[in-house]
Amino acid sequence: MISDYMQVRNPRAPDILVLIDLTERIGHFALHDANEAWRVWSLTRGKNLAPASLHRWRAILMAAINSGCRARGLTPPYVATVQKIQPPASVYLSxxxxxxxxxxxxxxxxxxxxxxxxxxxxxxxxxxxxxxxxxxxxxxxxxxxxxxxxxxxxxxxxxxxxxxxxxxxxxxxxxxxxxxxxxxxxxxxxxxxxxxxxxxxxxxxxxxxxxxxxxxxxxxxxxxHWASWMVMSGCDLFTLMKLGGWSSLRMVERYAAVSSDHLSDAINRLT
CATH class of the missing domain: 1.10.443.10 (Intergrase catalytic core)
Structure with a gap:
């Protein structure tokens, strides 16, 4: 299924590298053992990866599995999800x-x-x-x-x-x-x-x-840092999204809170 996915869907180069690694490490597992395959991979190759990276690897694996199951009329197997993570807080310097x-x-x-x-x-x-x-x-x-x-x-x-x-x-x-x-x-x-x-x-x-x-x-x-200071300098989120190359407003919403904190600091400095 992974091989078919690479040929039919022509994924991006970074995703192809992920799929090749998954094939080499867990490609010998049967489809009905996909959850066990993911567990084995998570405990070996994925043991030191951050939750965000694990989520990305699982998403690519599931894209291949789901594509193959649709083509064959099969029900995709259960594969344990990665623990939900909160978006990282924005980091910026003075x-x-x-x-x-x-x-x-x-x-x-x-x-x-x-x-x-x-x-x-x-x-x-x-x-x-x-x-x-x-x-x-x-x-x-x-x-x-x-x-x-x-x-x-x-x-x-x-x-x-x-x-x-x-x-x-x-x-x-x-x-x-x-x-x-x-x-x-x-x-x-x-x-x-x-x-x-x-x-x-x-x-x-x-x-x-x-x-x-x-x-x-x-x-x-x-x-x-750049995105935070752009917002604190008065840039709206839509313009920020376009300049930064984000694909949706949802991905830049975290910076709205930075703007609120900045405005509060400005108010508190009034004596």
């Missing part, structure tokens, strides 16, 4: 902590961090950015490869414009090629082409956090 952290990145990695901080891109979107999609004249970035598959064009923040323009001139004004390179001059690996690799920017990010004395702030936290 302006002082933000600037201190940005100053702690290496010279090579700082342009990546500035882009994450002021554009709200996902790490993969930023690391895949190509010079051909950077328009300095119109001050815009075209995000050609996204998590949702929906391409988008976003205005370039002034600080990002300054960082990228300096980098572009330093590189000899290339018209194509990866914008961000590692310290060794190589492109960051594309996570959609690497099996289950971690965030390639995490190591240098963690080093910067240690220097700045900031804990619990991941590369993806920059996206929450």
């Amino acid at each position: 302006r002082e902590d933000r600037d201190r952290l940005l100053a702690c990145y290496s010279e090579n990695s700082r342009p990546v961090a500035v882009t994450l901080c002021f554009q709200g891109l996902r790490s993969g979107e930023a690391l895949r950015l190509d010079w051909q999609f950077v328009d300095f004249e119109r001050r815009s970035l075209f995000i050609h490869k996204t998590k949702t598959g929906r391409q988008r064009s976003v205005p370039m923040h002034p600080r990002v414009h300054r960082e990228l323009l300096a980098l572009w001139e330093e590189r000899g004004k290339p018209d194509k090629g990866e914008v961000f390179l590692t310290a060794s001059g190589e492109p960051y690996h594309d996570q959609t082409r690497v099996r289950f690799g971690g965030n390639p920017f995490r190591f240098v990010h963690n080093q910067a956090c240690r220097r700045a004395g900031i804990n619990g702030f991941t590369p993806h936290s920059w996206r929450h």
Whole structure:
């Protein structure tokens, strides 16, 4: 069923990697033992994964099973659900902590961090950015490869414009090629082409956090930081959804609470 699903449905590359791993580890189980197969996988390959990751793996597995059962007129077997999780609270830094952290990145990695901080891109979107999609004249970035598959064009923040323009001139004004390179001059690996690799920017990010004395702030936290400050600066949720590339308003509703807290702080400062 997993093999058929990959051929018929043509899922996204990251999902194909998940399906291949599931096939290799539990593909020998019969359909009526799908729940036991999932239990075995959860206790081995999935034992150290966060609930959100487990939920995603199970969803992909069930998509294959349900598709196969529909095609064969079968009733899908029961597969235990993952414990329901609450959406993570938004994480954002004060302006002082933000600037201190940005100053702690290496010279090579700082342009990546500035882009994450002021554009709200996902790490993969930023690391895949190509010079051909950077328009300095119109001050815009075209995000050609996204998590949702929906391409988008976003205005370039002034600080990002300054960082990228300096980098572009330093590189000899290339018209194509990866914008961000590692310290060794190589492109960051594309996570959609690497099996289950971690965030390639995490190591240098963690080093910067240690220097700045900031804990619990991941590369993806920059996206929450950006969204939170966008709302606190007066951005409406629909515009935030479009700029950030979220697929629905439901996914940005958590930031409405940030706005309320910010307004309360402003009221409380009145004396």
